[in-house]
Amino acid sequence: MFSLLLLNLEEYYFEQHTANHIINKGCRDERKFRGSLKICSKSIIFEPDDNIQPIIKIPLRDCISIKAPEDNEANNPFTRYVNLSCCIYVFNGRTEHLFQLDVAGKLGDVVQTLHQLYRASCLDKMGDQAAMITAILQSRLARTSFDKNRFQSISETLHMECKAEMVTPLVTNPGHVCVTDANLYFQPLNGYPKPVVQITLQNVRRIYKRRHGLMPLGLEVFCTENDLCSDIYLKFYNCQDRDELYFLIATYIENHITEHTAESYMLQWQRGHLSNYQYLLHLNNLADRSCNDLSQYPVFPWIIADYSSSVLDLTKPETFRDLSKPIGALNKERLDRLLTRYQEMPEPKFMYGSHYSSPGYVLFYLVRVAPEYMLCLQNGKFDHADRMFNSLAETWKNCLDGATDFKELIPEFYENDSSFLVNSLKLDLGKRQGGKMVEDVELPPWASGPDDFLQKSQEALESQYVSEHLHEWIDIIFGYKQKGSEAVAAHNVFHPLTYEGGVDLNSIMDPNEKVALLTQILEFGQTPKQLFTIPHPRRIIPKLKSLSRTSSHSVSITESPVSPNEESFEDLTEESITLAWNNIAKLKLDDQNCAIWGGGVSCIYIKQSFYLLFCPLFPDSTLKMFSKESKTIQRSVSFSNMALSSCLILPGDTTVISSSWDNHIYFYSVAFGRRQDILMGHDDAVSKICWRDGRLYSASWDSTVKVWHCVPGETLSNKKHHFELLAELEHDVSVNTINLNAANTMLASGTKEGTINVWDVTTAAVLHQLPCHSGTVFDAAFSPDSRHLLSTGEDCCFKVIDVQTGMLISSVTADEPQRCFRWDGNTILSGSQSGDLLIWDLLGGKVIERIKGHTGAVTSMWMNEQCNSVITGGEDKQIVFWKLQY
Numbered sequence: 001m002f003s004l005l006l007l008n009l010e011e012y013y014f015e016q017h018t019a020n021h022i023i024n025k026g027c028r029d030e031r032k033f034r035g036s037l038k039i040c041s042k043s044i045i046f047e048p049d050d051n052i053q054p055i056i057k058i059p060l061r062d063c064i065s066i067k068a069p070e071d072n073e074a075n076n077p078f079t080r081y082v083n084l085s086c087c088i089y090v091f092n093g094r095t096e097h098l099f100q101l102d103v104a105g106k107l108g109d110v111v112q113t114l115h116q117l118y119r120a121s122c123l124d125k126m127g128d129q130a131a132m133i134t135a136i137l138q139s140r141l142a143r144t145s146f147d148k149n150r151f152q153s154i155s156e157t158l159h160m161e162c163k164a165e166m167v168t169p170l171v172t173n174p175g176h177v178c179v180t181d182a183n184l185y186f187q188p189l190n191g192y193p194k195p196v197v198q199i200t201l202q203n204v205r206r207i208y209k210r211r212h213g214l215m216p217l218g219l220e221v222f223c224t225e226n227d228l229c230s231d232i233y234l235k236f237y238n239c240q241d242r243d244e245l246y247f248l249i250a251t252y253i254e255n256h257i258t259e260h261t262a263e264s265y266m267l268q269w270q271r272g273h274l275s276n277y278q279y280l281l282h283l284n285n286l287a288d289r290s291c292n293d294l295s296q297y298p299v300f301p302w303i304i305a306d307y308s309s310s311v312l313d314l315t316k317p318e319t320f321r322d323l324s325k326p327i328g329a330l331n332k333e334r335l336d337r338l339l340t341r342y343q344e345m346p347e348p349k350f351m352y353g354s355h356y357s358s359p360g361y362v363l364f365y366l367v368r369v370a371p372e373y374m375l376c377l378q379n380g381k382f383d384h385a386d387r388m389f390n391s392l393a394e395t396w397k398n399c400l401d402g403a404t405d406f407k408e409l410i411p412e413f414y415e416n417d418s419s420f421l422v423n424s425l426k427l428d429l430g431k432r433q434g435g436k437m438v439e440d441v442e443l444p445p446w447a448s449g450p451d452d453f454l455q456k457s458q459e460a461l462e463s464q465y466v467s468e469h470l471h472e473w474i475d476i477i478f479g480y481k482q483k484g485s486e487a488v489a490a491h492n493v494f495h496p497l498t499y500e501g502g503v504d505l506n507s508i509m510d511p512n513e514k515v516a517l518l519t520q521i522l523e524f525g526q527t528p529k530q531l532f533t534i535p536h537p538r539r540i541i542p543k544l545k546s547l548s549r550t551s552s553h554s555v556s557i558t559e560s561p562v563s564p565n566e567e568s569f570e571d572l573t574e575e576s577i578t579l580a581w582n583n584i585a586k587l588k589l590d591d592q593n594c595a596i597w598g599g600g601v602s603c604i605y606i607k608q609s610f611y612l613l614f615c616p617l618f619p620d621s622t623l624k625m626f627s628k629e630s631k632t633i634q635r636s637v638s639f640s641n642m643a644l645s646s647c648l649i650l651p652g653d654t655t656v657i658s659s660s661w662d663n664h665i666y667f668y669s670v671a672f673g674r675r676q677d678i679l680m681g682h683d684d685a686v687s688k689i690c691w692r693d694g695r696l697y698s699a700s701w702d703s704t705v706k707v708w709h710c711v712p713g714e715t716l717s718n719k720k721h722h723f724e725l726l727a728e729l730e731h732d733v734s735v736n737t738i739n740l741n742a743a744n745t746m747l748a749s750g751t752k753e754g755t756i757n758v759w760d761v762t763t764a765a766v767l768h769q770l771p772c773h774s775g776t777v778f779d780a781a782f783s784p785d786s787r788h789l790l791s792t793g794e795d796c797c798f799k800v801i802d803v804q805t806g807m808l809i810s811s812v813t814a815d816e817p818q819r820c821f822r823w824d825g826n827t828i829l830s831g832s833q834s835g836d837l838l839i840w841d842l843l844g845g846k847v848i849e850r851i852k853g854h855t856g857a858v859t860s861m862w863m864n865e866q867c868n869s870v871i872t873g874g875e876d877k878q879i880v881f882w883k884l885q886y
Contacts, residue, residue, distance in 0.1 A: 002038065002047040004171040004192070005376040006057060009522070010130065012041040012137055012174055013190045017110065020100040021046050021056070037099050038190075039113060041133045042121055046099065058097065060121040066114045068107060126519075127512030137174055138163075138237075146176040146187050150196045156180040159248050162241040166197065167212065167233040167292050170359070170376050177234060177241075179248050184221065186232060199223065199231055201252045206260075209246055211288045211296075211529065213518055214505055217242055220290055221249070226278060228411055233292040260845075262286050262478075262531040263809035267800060268843045270540050270787065270809075271826060276461050276470055277414050283478050284411075287528035288500075294359035294373075295522050300409045301473050302327065303460045307393035312446040312456050314463045324472040327399050328352050328406040329491040337403075339491070351493045354404045358525030361407040364389050368441075369420045371427055385430030391442035392453075408477075414461050418450030464541060471536040479532035498527045537802040537809070540787055580867035581824040583886055585839050585849040587870060590881040601873025603646040604862040623647060623658050623668070626879065639666040639675065646688050657696070659686035665698060679723055681706055688737050692744045695726070701734035705749050707761070727764035731757065741782040746803065748789050750777025756791050758803060768806030772799040778817065783825035790828070790842075792818045798828065800842070812845045814838070820861040822870075831858025831872055837882075853880055 004013060019037040024030045035048040046056040060066075101107055113136075120132040141163045148158070160179045165172040166186050175188040184204075186197040203223040210218025212235045219242050220233045236242040262283060269279035284298035291297065305321045306312065313319055322330060328351065329335050342351045355361075363374045367382065367389065374382060382388070389395060398405045412420050421441040423429065429438035440450075447453035460466065475481045481490040483499065496502045497520065508514045623644060625635040642661040649656055655676065656668040665686055667677040684702035691697070696708040707727040734752040741747075746767070747759040754773030759766055775794030782789050782803070789801040796817050800810035814830075818838065821830035828840040835854030838847050856875030863870050870882040 001051070002036070002045065002055060003372065004168070004173060005372050006045060006055065007040055007171065008042050009170060009376075010172075011043070012133065012172075013192060014039045014041065014113070014137075014140065015190055016192075017106060018102040019046070021048070022098040022100055025098050032100075037101070039110065039117070041117055041137070042129075044114070046097075056097070060114070060118045063118060066111065066118055068111050125512045127510065127515040130515050131511045140189065141174060141176070144176070144189065146178040146185065147196075150185060150187060150198075151180065152183055152198065156182050160244060162245070163237055164241070165235045167218065167235050169292055169294050169370075169373055172235055177236075177245065179245060181252075184232070184249065186234065197232060201249060204249060204253050206285070207246065207249050207253070208285055208288075209242065210290060210293075211500060211526075212293065214503060214521060214526075218288075218290075218293075219246055220292070226281065228281060228298065228415075229291045233290060261810075263800075263807065263811075264843070264845065266537065266802075266807075267788070267810045270537060270802075271843070272540070273826075273843050276466060277411075277458070280470075281411065283474065283531060284528070287478055287531055288526075289528055294362050294377075295524075296526050296528075297357060297359075297362045298411050299357040299477060299528065300411050300414060301470075301477075302396065302399065302409055303466055304457065305396070306446075307396055307444040310445045312444075312460070314460055314465070317465060320460070320463075320465050320469075323466070323469040324476075326406070326476050326490065326492045327356055327408060331400045334401065334403070335491060342493070348496045349493065350495045351491060352406050353495075354406060355494055355498055355525035355527070356406050356408040358407075359522065361525070362410055364407075365410055365412065366420050367429070368423050368425065368427065371425065382427075382429055385432045385438050388429055388438050389441055390432070390438060392444055393442070413454070414458050416451075416454060418454050421450040421453065467539045467541055471538050474532070474536045478528055478530065479536050480534055482527065482530050494527060495524065497521055498524060500527070500529050532807070534807055535805050537787075537805050537807065540785060577824070577865075577867050579886075580884055581827050583884055584827055584829055584867075586885055587829070587837065587839075587851060587882050588885045589853070590883045601860050601875075601877075601879060603644070604860045604871050604873050604879065623656065635673070637668055637675075639668075640664065642685075645686060648689060648691050650691060657689060657691065659689045659698065661685040663700070663702075665689060665696070679708070681708065681723070681725070684734070687735060690738060690740055692740055695744075696723075697738060697740065697747065699735040699738040699749060701736075701752070703731040703733055703735065705729040705731070705735055705738055705747065705759075707764070727761075729757075729759055729764060729766070731755075736776050737779055739779075739781045741786040741803075742784060743786060746782065746786065748780045748782065748791075750780045750791055750793070752776045754793055754795070756780060756789065756799070756801060758789060758801070758806070768801065768803075770801060770806065770808060772801070772808065773797060779820045781821070781823065783823065785825060788825060790821070790823055792821055792830065798830075798840070798842070810842065810845075812840065812842065814847075817857075819857055819859055822861060822863045822867075824867070829861075829863075829870070831861050831874070833857045835874055835876060837872065853882075854878055 007013060016036045016038045019035065021033045021035060022030065033048045033050065033053055035046055038045040038047065042060055044058045044060065101110065116136055117133070120129050120136070123129045123132065146161050158178065158180055162177055163174070164177040164186070165174045166188065173188050173190070173192065175186055178185040178187070182201060184199040184201060187195065199221060204221055205225050206222040208220045209216065210220050210233070212218035216239055217236050218233065219236065220230045223231045260282070265274060265279060265282045268274045274282070280300055281298065289296050289298040301323060302321045304312070304319065306319045328338060338351050342349055359377055363370065363377060367374045399407060423439045431437050443450065443453050447456060476490060476492050480486050481492055487493050497517065503517060505514055505517070508517070623637040623639065624633050627634045639658060640660045640662045645659045645661060647656060647658040654669065654671050656670060658666050658668065660666065663680065663682045663684060663686060665679040665681060666675060669676045681698060682700035682702050682704065684700050686698055686700050688699040689696065694709065696710045697705065698708065699705045706725060709724040709726050711722040729749065731749065731751055733755070735749050736752050737750045739748050745761055747761050749757045749759065754771060754775055754777060756770050756772045756777060757766055758768040772791055773793030773795045777791055777793045780789060780791040787803055789803055791799050794817055796814045798812040798814070798818065799808060801807065802809050816833040818830040818832055821828050823829070823842070826842055828842055830838045830840065832838055835856050835858055837851040837853045837858065839849040840846070841848045853872060854874035854876045858872050858874045860873040861870065868884040871879060872882065873879045
């Protein structure tokens with residue numbers, strides 16, 4: 001049966017004609033076979049209708065002559081012969097092929113096309129051949145267009161049409177792309193394998209720009225969320241067409257799905273919402289790796305290093321490969337030899353003469369299920385039997401010891417289809433030196449069969465050891481150790497041509513040099529696109545007694561494991577918090593508790609259930625104490641003629657602290673109903689205060705955050721508080737908000753110009769400084785496990801920072817500014833500018849519930865420790881009480 005894999009690499013199939021192949025014309029034993037004559041850029045192929053007869057392929061380069069019938073025959077209107085004399089000799093005699101076309105009127109065009117292609121095939125240099133064939137192809141595409149009769153509906157509106165090629169492994173097929181308001185179409189120039197490929201835009205779930213042949217010309221479309229293989233891969237002839245089509249499809253689907261970045265997938269993986277396998281699959285997709293491009297096939301790591309034991313012990317670190325090193329650096333002796341050669345090598349230097357992923361390596365693993373691809377790649381032959389994929393143990397040993405073998409694995413090793421390990425097609429793959437035929441892949445002793453091998457490989461990939469170390473391998477393959485000085489230090493340097501941007505094909509004018517480079521890359525393989533430029537964060541590993549994977553509440557790895565028969569108070573509290581956040585969308589207005597007063601609210605603080613404090617918005621400058629029981633304001637305390645910014649109650653519930661725009665911090669005795677003390681600690685308005693473990697943290701518009709050791713005065717005397725300045729955290733601009741992590745070891749500050757700073761409280765040193773927002777940072781808070789920091793700002797964005805690395809790993813844009821929030825690491829409850837409470841699925845980047853609350857901006861929010869009670873204050877002069885109702 002005909003396949004595009006019968007063509008040579010970089011060969012095109014142009015057209016086909018129904019015809020008869022006539023053998024021994026005019027002789028007594030004349031035979032005629034009906035079939036399809038296929039005109040290709042470097043050959044002619046005849047496929048008989050009778051499957052018993054072989055397919056005939058005639059390389060144009062081998063032809064002596066291609067001609068139409070003689071003149072006297074040509075004058076006969078019934079003559080429809082094409083006569084080809086080829087350099088195919090049988091017993092010293094020349095073989096002559098004669099084809100009779102069904103449509104006589106096409107004879108002239110067919111012969112003219114064959115003459116053009118024949119002249120191209122006879123050119124000495126591959127580059128010249130490619131240039132002439134490309135010109136012929138472009139001419140044919142220019143004379144044709146997409147057949148609009150192929151539209152699914154006559155009401156469809158055409159948005160764009162252009163020329164492109166559909167990419168499948170080792171093959172590209174030219175044709176026309178068309179996108180309407182409902183569908184994406186591809187119509188092959190040759191009508192193969194079917195007249196038109198149609199994809200409904202409503203079904204599209206993912207779309208990726210691709211680098212194909214070192215050029216940014218590819219586009220891949222997926223109609224599934226997690227599948228390895230796409231629905232169509234297109235290669236365009238210029239970037240403009242590719243980008244325009246991408247924009248049209250992305251614009252259509254943006255209301256249906258959320259576009260994910262490497263950082264957003266990282267956040268999901270860190271918090272256990274993506275498996276290690278799924279995360280690696282997404283990273284491969286984002287790094288231009290595709291099953292349709294064997295030179296950029298998805299790459300997965302060797303995980304297991306033990307292929308000799310009878311039992312696979314996934315609790316022993318020595319069972320696993322060192323994921324912090326590339327394959328070439330795992331064997332020190334081999335690495336020393338490679339480094340010696342590297343140091344003696346002239347520029348450009350590289351450590352490894354082969355890559356960890358190439359078409360040959362991919363087909364090495366898949367030859368038993370995709371033999372036709374190996375035959376296509378290797379000119380109709382399988383590799384030598386001793387070089388085949390015979391044994392897992394042998395392959396791993398060769399990757400450790402071989403002078404030129406540094407290959408990683410492919411995703412199939414961690415999936416459910418074990419057919420690539422079994423010679424179920426009964427292929428003749430040759431005989432090894434010992435006389436043994438190449439059959440199924442020899443498995444390690446700990447695997448009872450192919451399916452068991454894959455099952456144990458999956459368990460290894462998802463094991464705790466790999467989860468703790470996978471980020472190190474990601475740094476090497478997709479991250480900051482891929483290029484530059486870090487790559488040199490990690491012994492991870494490959495040939496410059498394999499890297500994105502390693503060569504500019506547009507600058508190469510010589511077509512022969514260009515073809516040589518492309519051929520070299522196709523055979524050698526390509527390094528993935530670099531996704532991360534700073535160290536990749538580790539995965540968050542839950543404690544032994546972990547919650548369900550569906551839980552939205554994260555567990556800190558610093559917490560101690562508990563006995564299976566014990567359940568501590570902390571566990572019960574944690575489970576109640578998890579339950580609350582899983583049901584946060586059921587937050588309901590408590591009609592019995594709603595305070596209305598004469599101004600907006602800038603801060604809410606509640607210590608005991610019977611009263612709360614709040615600071616009014618400017619111009620009111622009084623601290624209010626509100627009784628929940630009587631629903632009235634019990635006290636109104638005036639400290640200054642300027643607005644108060646925040647308030648809190650010290651442990652013991654006897655002293656209230658409030659900060660003011662007048663640069664001061666005020667201390668108020670609840671018991672005696674009077675101002676106790678004043679801290680004049682800043683040169684501009686104090687914007688936020690926090691109290692932890694006997695320390696006061698104050699943020700100010702004077703561009704500082706100050707840390708004070710505060711010894712309270714005696715309650716029953718007039719003794720003043722004693723303040724000692726412990727640290728001063730300098731900023732470049734005004735600080736608008738601060739927050740501390742649960743362990744009180746880190747402080748986050750947000751400025752009026754959108755910068756987020758993360759500070760080590762113990763050393764007063766800045767750990768990270770990131771320009772996250774354009775405009776004022778309204779609020780910032782650490783996740784309960786202190787792994788991530790969430791901020792919101794004037795620019796309507798939520799930003800998530802990985803605290804360990806300082807990497808900005810997620811950005812979610814809202815329709816309006818979100819002024820304040822609470823979150824559990826996965827779900828956000830925010831107060832919006834319009835007054836609604838919004839519940840966000842941070843990992844999905846979308847609003848899952850909108851709750852009507854205030855008629856003006858929600859400016860402050862308080863949540864109790866159990867996370868089942870919320871109080872909000874707003875510009876609408878209301879304080880609203882909320883309760884979870886399960």
